[in-house]
Amino acid sequence: MTTAERKHLDAVASLGCIVCHREGLGHAPAEIHHLKRNPETGVKLGMSQRASHFHVIPLCPTHHRAGGFGVAYHAWPRQFEANYGTETELWAEVQRRVEVAA
Template identity: 55%
Template sequence: MKRTGFKRRAVGGPRAPRRSIRTKARPAPTAAERRHMDAVARLGCIVCRNLGFLDSPAELHHPRFLAGGAQRSSHMDVIPLCPTHHRLGGLGVALHAGRQSFEAAYGSEAELLAQVRALLA
């Protein structure tokens, strides 16, 4: 039988400590980014605004179309969405529940981001 480079652990013996999985930390927003994000959040949910409901609380969504893979876009490129339209509303209502059905109903992330930028200008 071939020998491997692995040593057998004695039954009941000590285990090697596990390494923690490190995730890439996102840098904290700068003062200018915080001011911009506050202004975007004060707009309220952009989808609710388009439906005629004003003054809905907003969470900030970082669009994925501006970044690749598992990355998020810049803090300067955020879309205000209420919790229902962001993550809680279910398929066809919430962006994170189903992107294609959300975009068919309310518009793409690019269109919503362009509308947010126009409102802030």
């Protein structure tokens, strides 16, 4: 991991859960979620293309994996995106917030 990637991951994690912010739930300590698709090109990540440490969003444990159907991303990605916005939308908001904070 490069220094730039490490700095970006720290900045993203320190934002707190992006879904909690959007839902008006305030700041929640977050885990890093790597996107399934490159938000800039739409190419699926993970198979041939390694997930970039810049293509990440902060999610609290509940919204990441523990919250169950319709709440946790990893429980059911499509329902999560229907409820809270797509990965790409959330990622775009994370980029804006990191820039403001920098």
